[in-house]
Amino acid sequence: MTFPVFASGDVLNASDMNAVGLWLVKTQTVGTGVSSVTVNNAFSADYDNYKIIWSGGQSSAAAEIYMQLTTGGTASTASYYGALAWVSLTTAAVSGASDNNAARWSWAGAGAGANDGAASLNVDLLGPYLAKRTRLHNAQVVYATVYGTYTGLHDLGNSYDGFKLTPYSGTISGGTIRVYGYRN
Amino acid sequence: MTRPLIQIDDEVREMTDDEYAALLEQGWTPGEEPTDD
Numbered sequence: 001m002t003f004p005v006f007a008s009g010d011v012l013n014a015s016d017m018n019a020v021g022l023w024l025v026k027t028q029t030v031g032t033g034v035s036s037v038t039v040n041n042a043f044s045a046d047y048d049n050y051k052i053i054w055s056g057g058q059s060s061a062a063a064e065i066y067m068q069l070t071t072g073g074t075a076s077t078a079s080y081y082g083a084l085a086w087v088s089l090t091t092a093a094v095s096g097a098s099d100n101n102a103a104r105w106s107w108a109g110a111g112a113g114a115n116d117g118a119a120s121l122n123v124d125l126l127g128p129y130l131a132k133r134t135r136l137h138n139a140q141v142v143y144a145t146v147y148g149t150y151t152g153l154h155d156l157g158n159s160y161d162g163f164k165l166t167p168y169s170g171t172i173s174g175g176t177i178r179v180y181g182y183r184n
Numbered sequence: 185m186t187r188p189l190i191q192i193d194d195e196v197r198e199m200t201d202d203e204y205a206a207l208l209e210q211g212w213t214p215g216e217e218p219t220d221d
Contacts, residue, residue: 031196035188035207061215073192103210166207170215171188 018183022051026179030057033173036166040073043129043161047181050125052163057175059111059119062144063168067108067121067136069128069160077103079155086141086148099152104166107150110141111167119172121165128160188214 003016026042043050059065068075082099084107099106109121120142126135136152165172187199188207199207 028193031189031191033189034191034196035199035212037191038193040193063215066210166210166212167215168211169213 021183023047023181023183024178025050025181026177028177028179030054030172030175030177033060033171035171036164037172037177038070038073038075038162038164039177039179040070040162042163042179043125045129046184048127048130048184049182050128051180051182052121052123052125052177053180054109054119054121054165054177055175056117057111057119057172058114058116059167059170059172060114061167061170062112063110063170064107064141064143065109065111065119065121065172066104066106066164066166066168067123068104068164068166069134069154069158070162070164071158071160073162075104075164076154076156076158076160080105080152081155082106082136082150082152084141084148084150086146089145089147101155105136105139105150105152105154106168107141107148108136108139108152108165110143111170111172112142112144116174119167119175121177125163128163131157131159133157134160 111119134154139150141148
């Protein structure tokens with residue numbers, strides 16, 4: 001067994017492959033000037049937990065990126081909870097904001113303007129496909145001069161197979177959304 | 185008036201009236217011109 005370093009010509013044994021911890025399960029390119037993106041068939045019974053990354057994109061306005069869980073393309077619009085803690089780069093002032101039974105997770109990501117890569121999202125979702133409460137961890141919000149972290153809970157015991165991203169204002173363009181499944 | 189574009193997987197199209205109404209209901213605005221990065 002050569003895991004975790006494979007050499008050319010190695011046989012990929014089941015034990016080696018089953019030890020791979022992270023699998024790319026969905027790739028979605030973001031279009032130009034869209035006000036929302038829904039990614040279907042991202043979650044399944046194959047994995048309990050997921051990492052979602054959107055990189056290389058941009059936004060038409062400096063705005064947070066909402067996230068909602070979807071089933072068959074239809075978004076769940078209730079019971080989102082979350083807490084944001086953020087810091088001003090210029091003053092170092094610490095502030096907070098929250099979602100309290102909101103219609104979405106409000107700070108899953110953020111866009112800071114129209115330069116390539118200036119909008120992004122990087123979150124972990126625990127159990128979205130399971131008929132249990134979905135938890136959102138490790139979201140980073142990167143505006144122009146304010147950075148923060150966000151943690152959330154979706155307080156419904158439903159199963160979801162996808163998600164929807166919507167900027168608070170304006171549109172988003174470009175980049176790639178990649179969904180990874182953490183091996184159970 | 186042109187409605188915003190919506191993307192569902194690889195499909196990009198103009199929103200329907202109902203979709204646009206739902207977007208406005210959650211407080212969405214067309215937004216400002218980019219200011220910085």
